[in-house]
Amino acid sequence: MIDIVGLIASNLIWILAIVIGGTLISISVHFIPVGGAPAAMAQATGIGTGTVMLAAGAGIAGIIAAGAVMAVNQNIWVVIGAAAVGAAVMLAATMIVATWIYAYGVGVMPVSAKVKYDPITKYRQDLYVSQGTEGHGIPTVAYVSASIGGLLGGLGAGLAYYALMKVSTLPVTNLNLVAVVSTFTIGFFFINSVIPSYNIVGTIEGFHDPKFKKWPKAAIASFLASIPLGILAVVAVASLASVGGL
Amino acid sequence: MTEKKMIPPNTLLAFGVVGGLLGVYLAYFLAPMNPIFVFFGALGAVCASVWGADVVRRVASYGLGTGVPSIGMLALGMGIIAVLFGLSLGLGPAGPLVAFITSCVIGAIIGIISKKVVGMTIPIMVSATTEIAGAGALLILGLSIVIAGSLDFGVVVTEVITTGFIMMIYIAGGMAMLHPHNSNLGPDETQDRLLALSAEKAGIAVVLSGFASVAGMGAMAVTMLIGLFIWYTFWGKYYGFVKRDAYKVIDVGMLPTEEEMQ
Numbered sequence: 001m002i003d004i005v006g007l008i009a010s011n012l013i014w015i016l017a018i019v020i021g022g023t024l025i026s027i028s029v030h031f032i033p034v035g036g037a038p039a040a041m042a043q044a045t046g047i048g049t050g051t052v053m054l055a056a057g058a059g060i061a062g063i064i065a066a067g068a069v070m071a072v073n074q075n076i077w078v079v080i081g082a083a084a085v086g087a088a089v090m091l092a093a094t095m096i097v098a099t100w101i102y103a104y105g106v107g108v109m110p111v112s113a114k115v116k117y118d119p120i121t122k123y124r125q126d127l128y129v130s131q132g133t134e135g136h137g138i139p140t141v142a143y144v145s146a147s148i149g150g151l152l153g154g155l156g157a158g159l160a161y162y163a164l165m166k167v168s169t170l171p172v173t174n175l176n177l178v179a180v181v182s183t184f185t186i187g188f189f190f191i192n193s194v195i196p197s198y199n200i201v202g203t204i205e206g207f208h209d210p211k212f213k214k215w216p217k218a219a220i221a222s223f224l225a226s227i228p229l230g231i232l233a234v235v236a237v238a239s240l241a242s243v244g245g246l
Numbered sequence: 247m248t249e250k251k252m253i254p255p256n257t258l259l260a261f262g263v264v265g266g267l268l269g270v271y272l273a274y275f276l277a278p279m280n281p282i283f284v285f286f287g288a289l290g291a292v293c294a295s296v297w298g299a300d301v302v303r304r305v306a307s308y309g310l311g312t313g314v315p316s317i318g319m320l321a322l323g324m325g326i327i328a329v330l331f332g333l334s335l336g337l338g339p340a341g342p343l344v345a346f347i348t349s350c351v352i353g354a355i356i357g358i359i360s361k362k363v364v365g366m367t368i369p370i371m372v373s374a375t376t377e378i379a380g381a382g383a384l385l386i387l388g389l390s391i392v393i394a395g396s397l398d399f400g401v402v403v404t405e406v407i408t409t410g411f412i413m414m415i416y417i418a419g420g421m422a423m424l425h426p427h428n429s430n431l432g433p434d435e436t437q438d439r440l441l442a443l444s445a446e447k448a449g450i451a452v453v454l455s456g457f458a459s460v461a462g463m464g465a466m467a468v469t470m471l472i473g474l475f476i477w478y479t480f481w482g483k484y485y486g487f488v489k490r491d492a493y494k495v496i497d498v499g500m501l502p503t504e505e506e507m508q
Contacts, residue, residue, distance in 0.1 A: 036312070050313040051312055176407070186413075187324070190320065194319060199365075201312065221359045221360065224359050229352065233327060236333075
């Protein structure tokens with residue numbers, strides 16, 4: 001039996017880091033243009049899959065980047081920076097390929113149905129929306145928004161990963177530690193990307209979408225949900241060092 | 247929809263909890279005698295997945311506002327964190343039970359938060375997240391013991407997590423819970439067809455985890471055979487239900503050849 005209270009008390013700072021990470025993940029989801037099934041049929045703006053798949057894909061890319069960097073450099077800024085860039089690159093790559101498919105395969109132009117003028121390029125949008133659709137493709141503003149979302153989500157995932165790695169006394173190159181921490185972070189990322197997707201309800205285009213204003217609710221929800229999850233994760237990861245033979 | 251002979255939620259709850267825990271514990275206590283008995287864990291995982299699929303069916307029919315897969319991923323996410331926590335405490339035989347209870351508690355917390363803070367209007371949200379978290383934890387425990395041959399924290403870490411099989415459990419197990427509703431939803435959805443599909447998917451997960459097992463050739467062979475049997479039986483049942491529920495099943499034949507198109 002291990003001393004749970006002592007473990008929690010001595011790792012409060014890392015629990016806080018995990019909770020902040022979870023909140024960042026939750027906010028990041030609101031930036032990502034999720035179109036779901038309608039977007040897959042080019043009937044709504046965004047990428048044609050669900051919030052969880054996109055956010056989790058980006059988060060896992062971020063965790064891989066963080067894990068790879070952490071083995072050689074344990075500076076917190078380097079680790080979470082790598083995670084943020086890894087997640088943003090993953091999302092950007094997904095979106096550029098999706099844009100090619102929408103433009104050359106489906107034959108629609110990237111256009112937003114939520115704003116009259118693209119806030120970044122100032123191009124007129126409403127004229128190009130096909131009748132009966134909610135926009136299609138990934139317009140510039142949604143692309144930029146998703147890249148910001150990827151950065152934030154990766155930052156959150158990297159922070160949670162870094163905190164959990166620091167909780168254990170095992171060396172950061174221990175494969176078992178890396179595996180357990182990655183598994184935890186992925187589970188944590190899934191939970192914190194599902195909560196905001198229940199807040200968004202359906203599709204969102206990015207920071208210019210009226211639904212974006214709902215983000216504080218999801219941020220509070222994820223903040224609260226991350227506290228017990230952070231405590232459980234810290235206890236499990238810290239007790240890993242006392243298991244023999246790892 | 248024709249005559250409705252539904253299994254009530256509480257029966258499935260009892261089936262999932264009792265079957266799941268019984269399977270995990272039989273495997274836990276019998277595996278030291280003979281590793282072949284890890285297959286009980288697989289049977290427990292199947293019970294848990296059928297229970298979870300029914301909960302997903304009930305909660306997702308209210309309309310989650312996002313895809314059905316989200317709730318399956320949520321279930322396994324909560325389950326993974328709870329299972330690792332429960333096993334890490336080093337409580338011996340109490341570990342799986344602690345993991346299951348912890349998972350239900352996290353599920354309840356997430357359910358209350360999504361109701362009170364996010365403002366979801368689904369009336370059964372709290373009980374549903376509690377139940378799917380419990381089902382997720384039992385599913386992970388059942389398949390983990392098949393792979394590792396033991397629920398000792400160190401063994402589970404080295405054999406299930408470090409090897410990466412946990413992600414196979416995550417996706418294959420999540421698929422057994424979320425896919426049945428996702429593919430059967432609609433006005434003609436029937437419970438027995440959906441549950442048969444869940445058991446069929448769980449059978450695939452059992453075959454995969456049996457293949458990944460390190461508990462010895464005997465355990466591998468027995469678990470894979472049981473998995474194949476479950477898969478074959480419930481695939482047949484599912485196909486029967488599909489034919490029963492469909493208005494008409496017709497054979498469209500092969501695609502026409504180029505000459506026939508002229």
